[in-house]
Amino acid sequence: MGVNQRRRQFLTLVAATGILSGLQAFFAPARAKTSQSAAAYRNSPNGRQRCANCSWFEAPSGCGVVKGAVSARGWCALWG
């Protein structure tokens, strides 16, 4: 086996590895959300902290880290 052939095999292997890891990242499941009970979610604010002013809030009633519908006036321990 010549040097060029081994080099070509090596480059093919590197390219295939890159493609595989790209596909793996594309098909990886989205990060699992925490349940409302585990996050100590409640339907009332905690002082000035509420879903409406949390960075995870997805209006009108979604949250990026807690499962299910949340209220803009709600709050949980993951507020941030």
Ligand code: SF4
């Ligand atoms: S306070 Fe909790 S439930 Fe509300 S948006 Fe923030 S992380 Fe989600």
